[in-house]
Amino acid sequence: MKRQVARQFRRALGTPRPVPAAALPLHASRCYSTHPPNAKLNLPIEYGSTPLLAHSADVVQKNIEIPIEVRNGATKKLNLFQAVNDALGTALAEDESVVVFGEDVAFGGVFRCTMKLAETHGSERVFNTPLSEQGILGFGIGLAAEGMRPVAEIQFADYVYPAFDQIVNEAAKMRYRDGSNGRGAGGLTVRMPCGGVGHGALYHSQSPESLFTHVPGVRVIMPRSPIQAKGLLLSAIRSNDPCIFMEPKILYRAAVEQVPVASYELPLSKAEVLKEGSNVTVVSYGQPLYYCVEAIRQLEAQRPDVSIELIDLRTVHPFDRETVFSSVKKTGRVMIVHEAYTTASVASEVAAAIQENPDTFNRLEAPVRRVAGWDIHNSLAFERFHLPDITRMYDNIKRLLDY
Amino acid sequence: MKSRMLQRVQLRASTATVARSRVAALGSVRAASSVSQRPNSEFVQFPGALKSAFTHSLNFENPESYKALPTYRVVDQHGVVVDSSFEPDISEQQVVKLYKDMLFISIMDLIMFDAQRQGRLSFYMVSAGEEAVSVGTSSVLDPEDVVFCQYREQGLFKERGFTTKEFMSQLFSNRNDPGKGRNMPIHYGSKKLNVHTISSPLATQLPQASGAGYALKLQKLQNPESKARVCAVFFGEGAASEGDFHAAMNIAATRSCPVIFICRNNGYAISTPTLEQYRGDGIASRGIGYGIDTIRVDGNDIWAVREATKKARELALQDGGKPVLIEAMTYRVSHHSTSDDSFAYRARVEVEDWKRRDNPLTRLRKWMETKGYWDEAKEKEARDALRKEVLREFSAAEREKKPAIKTMFEDVYDELTPGLKAQMQELRELIDNYPDEYDVGEFEGGKETLKS
């Protein structure tokens, strides 16, 4: 698996960028942020050609995590919101205990993730709730406690805090406190759009995953692509642990790929090695992976002696230590990238785990680097300086190599 | 008031639509949003409050101009029936059983409160004065109805059949405790009895009950052959100030969930009197605002509690399901918990007064005596027997081993994660290296269970 994906990746990296720099201003206006005319590093992501997405069915066929009959079966071009919609539709059709609800989900959702679900599966199973996040989560926990598989939507991750108590004290602890009675909130999945979107400012940009990675009992998942969104969401819905499923909203429309039509799962708490390398390990998840790819491409183009390994955590809690450790044992240098604030973040946890493990500690040739959002609030006018970009990633890999 | 009633009717109508047809339900949503203000209409057509009449006098509704909601009672303090339509619906034997359930709780409370004072268990909370609310409601719910508790509802567990051994195993967190020794005392739970395990955070169980009620409704829709069930949820008047109360009531009403909300209004939340808890007419008055059928009952009158709960259950299952609110007025005779000395904030005489003047046990006892069901000799015999039983199970439970240490790592996730396995191993090594620092003998299997 690893090698096949890696090969595909290298092939894509070898090809010249399809869009010349002259076309930039067009893209710039589309992305709500301007790219300096002379920029060489901070170029817009070409989602149409990035190796992170399966642009054709034969790429899907090489994905051995997906059951053979599924990956050899029909595929459909979907963006990320359509893949989420597809997963929800699949889950609703396969299991009558699945229920989908939240603010404005009945008409299709403010990001269209629940389009047509109410019409197809009935307003008893797909419905609006009053505008109350603590209510939505409490309601979901109650459904799960009675054996249903609720999929609750929080309209933006920025608004999950009113439900924090229900997640931390209730959903996460329910099985533990019920003991041999055996009940719990494991059937619950909480979806929430997260991350920067160019103009989301303080309350439409946050990535609060590390607030949940401090909570034993929940799994925190963030997909980077439509294939992942479908496979990981189906796994989350079927998982017997409460899952927090964070969807990078900037990818809802941007990330498009061929997605198997049939139902399939991708493993939770299992990282994916996207590209093998031997000098630096880059660990990330969600949207910044697309930037990582570009930073790596540029660096490797300049330094042919260097090869960089890229890992997608996919599940950030509990995360796949083994995959990260075995990569760091090989490379001795590591950079961890995400949008969320730096302090007490997923990067902090991964870095600490690497430092704590004697095998990786002994192998380290440079201090672990965290490349993440600054410890400031997500502000409207300054987003491009706040969220890690290609230049910061490029610079940090260079520092690791030159240490 | 009138407009509220009308609005309620509206809600029920939409509930019925949901049950009838998906397409129709969606249609009705659209219809509601197409309403517009017609010229010369006497009534509001703003979508947010249909059927409200226009008025030409500027008048703020003043809560004090409304009479406080009445308190329903069947039997007064002297054991005399005041609701002439009342006929006991259960046999002498069943009444005596309920009385004994209340008696059991009051006796266990005394023993366990003292045991905590002696340092033999870490914590305890008595239900004195509130036994009729928990035993009374429980006795008319279906045993398969799902229940969420706050913590002062031991009577419900008893009435449903929780054994003395089960109470004691939880209180002493021994190896027979289904909670595996993880929870503080009185945080009971029983799958067999369809009662969810109690958690300390107040009011969190309320929206969960709405969700559970909705699950029961869906399961009945999906399997029409199955039994119609409701969810019942208990909470104090203090907990009702939490946001989760608001969330729960509103979502239960809008989703038409068969839930019975049962508030124990006992006058205090630890030291806080109700005057500092709210300024409205108790909790009941809020129910109407959410479009919920509501009743206030005398919580010291087990017959009133039973009659109201029976009817509430019927209502909750009507029209495809809807929530009902019961506010049971009572008085917290005891300290809040073993960690509280309530005489720091209320007069001893006030408490003594309540104990003497009105108490759910003596009230039922008086009624039973007038019927010839009960007398002093029976009282003494019952007390002795229950006391013996509690003491017997108390010492048995105290001597039992604690659950295996390994169980502290289990049930966090469905399966032990690699990270947790590593931490378990680390603890094991620590105990190996410092055997004198840890007393593992009282735990089933000692340190050996930490081997993964």
Ligand SMILES: Cc1ncc(C[n+]2csc(CCOP(=O)(O)OP(=O)(O)O)c2C)c(N)n1
């Ligand atoms: C969310 C939360 N806040 C505070 C507490 C601490 N606490 C425990 S019981 C209690 C009072 C509850 O009063 P009430 O709901 O009236 O019930 P009562 O004890 O009178 O039966 C408080 C404040 C808690 N357990 N949970």
